[in-house]
Amino acid sequence: xxxxxxxxxxxxxxxxxxxxxxxxxxxxxxxxxxxxxxxxxxxxxxxxxxxxxxxxxxxxxxxxxxxxxxxxxxxxxxxxxxxxxxxxxxxxxxxxxxxxxxxxxxxxxxxxxxxxxxxxxxxxxxxxxxxxxxxxxxxxxxxxxxxxxxxxxxxxxxxxxxxxxxxxxxxxxxxxxxxxxxxxxxxxxxxxxxxxxxxxxxxxxxxxxxxxxxxxxxxxxxxxxxxxxxxxxxxxxxxxxxxxxxxxxxxxxxxxxxxxxxxxxxxxxxxxxxxxxxxxxxxxxxxxxxxxxxxxxxxxxxxxxxxxxxxxxxxxxxxxxxxxxxxxxxxxxxxxxxxxxxxxxxxxxxxxxxxxxxxxxxxxxxxxxxxxxxxxxxxxxxxxxxxxxxxxxxxxxxxxxxxx
Ligand code: ADP
Numbered sequence: 001x002x003x004x005x006x007x008x009x010x011x012x013x014x015x016x017x018x019x020x021x022x023x024x025x026x027x028x029x030x031x032x033x034x035x036x037x038x039x040x041x042x043x044x045x046x047x048x049x050x051x052x053x054x055x056x057x058x059x060x061x062x063x064x065x066x067x068x069x070x071x072x073x074x075x076x077x078x079x080x081x082x083x084x085x086x087x088x089x090x091x092x093x094x095x096x097x098x099x100x101x102x103x104x105x106x107x108x109x110x111x112x113x114x115x116x117x118x119x120x121x122x123x124x125x126x127x128x129x130x131x132x133x134x135x136x137x138x139x140x141x142x143x144x145x146x147x148x149x150x151x152x153x154x155x156x157x158x159x160x161x162x163x164x165x166x167x168x169x170x171x172x173x174x175x176x177x178x179x180x181x182x183x184x185x186x187x188x189x190x191x192x193x194x195x196x197x198x199x200x201x202x203x204x205x206x207x208x209x210x211x212x213x214x215x216x217x218x219x220x221x222x223x224x225x226x227x228x229x230x231x232x233x234x235x236x237x238x239x240x241x242x243x244x245x246x247x248x249x250x251x252x253x254x255x256x257x258x259x260x261x262x263x264x265x266x267x268x269x270x271x272x273x274x275x276x277x278x279x280x281x282x283x284x285x286x287x288x289x290x291x292x293x294x295x296x297x298x299x300x301x302x303x304x305x306x307x308x309x310x311x312x313x314x315x316x317x318x319x320x321x322x323x324x325x326x327x328x329x330x331x332x333x334x335x336x337x338x339x340x341x342x343x344x345x346x347x348x349x350x351x352x353x354x355x356x357x358x359x360x361x362x363x364x365x366x367x368x369x370x371x372x373x374x375x376x377x378x379x380x381x382x383x384x385x386x387x388x389x390x391x392x393x394x395x396x397x398x399x400x401x402x403x404x
Contacts, residue, residue: 001021017071018386041067088144089146095150153223155225205318233265236313240270242273281302304343315350329344329379
C-alpha cells in the first residue's frame with residue numbers, strides 16, 4: 001500500500017509517499033510560504049532530481065492540490081491516480097492526555113485535537129488544516145493521526161506533574177507532555193533490534209538532538225521521563241530555544257525590556273539557545289564548530305554548555321532507571337556531529353561507556369561507538385519519523401480492515 005505522510009506546519013507542508021511493503025520512499029517534497037506570495041513546492045521522485053517550482057498556494061487546500069498534482073504528474077509523478085494512495089498518515093504535535101497511540105481520524109478525533117489546541121496553538125491548528133484539506137481532496141481514503149506526545153503518556157505522575165498548585169493540572173491540564181515521541185519510540189525500538197535484544201529488557205536513553213532537542217528515558221519499552229514539557233521549550237539547550245531557565249527571568253526581562261510576556265517568550269523560542277548563547281553567531285552546529293575552531297570563545301562556551309545539559313539529563317535518567325544499558329544519539333546533531341557526541345560522552349564515562357574515535361567519525365549511519373564489553377552501549381541510530389508514521393498508519397488501517 002502507498003502511504004502519504006503529511007507534516008503540516010502553519011506555512012509549510014512536508015510530504016513523503018512511502019511504499020509500506022518495501023518501506024521505500026517513492027517521492028518526497030516540501031511546500032513553503034503557503035499563504036504568501038512566492039509560494040513554492042520542492043518535489044523529489046525516488047532516483048530523480050529535486051526540483052523547485054513556484055506555485056500559487058493561497059491556503060493548505062491549494063498546497064495539498066499541488067502535492068497531488070506533482071505525485072500524479074506525467075513527467076515527475078510516481079503514481080497515475082489518487083486511487084494509488086491507500087492511506088494518509090498525519091503528524092500531529094499535541095494529543096494532550098486524550099491520545100496515547102495513533103488513531104483513525106473521524107469527527108470525534110478532529111474535535112479532540114481541536115480541544116487540546118490551546119496546548120499547541122502554533123501547531124495543532126495547522127495540523128488540522130492539513131487533515132481537513134486531505135479529507136476534502138481524498139474522500140474515502142483512511143486518515144490516521146500520529147501524535148508527538150503519545151509515546152510519553154506512560155510517564156508516571158511524579159515525572160509529569162509540575163510543582164504548581166495541583167488545581168492547575170486538574171483545571172487546565174498543565175503538566176509535562178513531552179514531544180518527539182515518534183522518534184524516541186522508533187529509535188529505541190531500532191537500537192534494541194540492532195543489539196539483538198528485546199526493548200522490554202533494556203534501559204535506553206535516547207538523545208534526539210536536532211534543531212529541537214530532547215532526551216528520553218525509555219525504561220523497559222516505556223517512556224518514563226523526557227526533557228520537554230507542556231511545550232517544546234523546556235529541557236535541553238536547542239538551536240534557538242533556551243530550554244530550562246528560571247521562570248522568574250520572564251518577569252525580570254519584561255521589566256528591563258518594557259515588553260510583554262509574549263515578547264519575552266518569543267525571545268526564549270527564537271533568539272535564545274545556541275544562537276543566543278553564542279552571541280548571535282548561528283543556531284547551526286556546523287557554523288558554531290567552525291567558529292570555535294577559529295578561536296571564538298562564545299561559540300566554544302555554547303557548545304560546552306549544550307554538552308553539559310545533555311550530559312546532566314543522561315545522568316539524571318540513569319538515576320531514574322537505576323542505571324542504563326544503552327545511550328543512543330539521533331537527529332541532525334546526534335547523527336552527524338561526532339565532536340559533540342565526544343563532548344557529551346565525557347559526562348557519561350562514569351556509567352561505564354566509551355566512544356571509539358574512529359567510529360565516531362561516521363556520519364548519519366547506524367553505528368555502535370562503544371567498545372565490546374562496555375557496561376553501557378553508546379550508539380547512533382538515524383531517526384526516521386516519516387517511516388514510523390507510515391508503519392503506524394498501516395497498522396491502524398489493517399486493523400480496521402480486519403475488523404470489517
Ligand atoms: P529538525 O529539528 O529541524 O528536524 P534536524 O534533526 O534536521 O532538525 O537537525 C538540524 C540540525 O542538525 C542543524 O541545525 C545542524 O545544527 C545540525 N547538523 C546537521 N548536519 C550536521 C553536521 N554534518 N555536523 C554538525 N551538525 C549538523
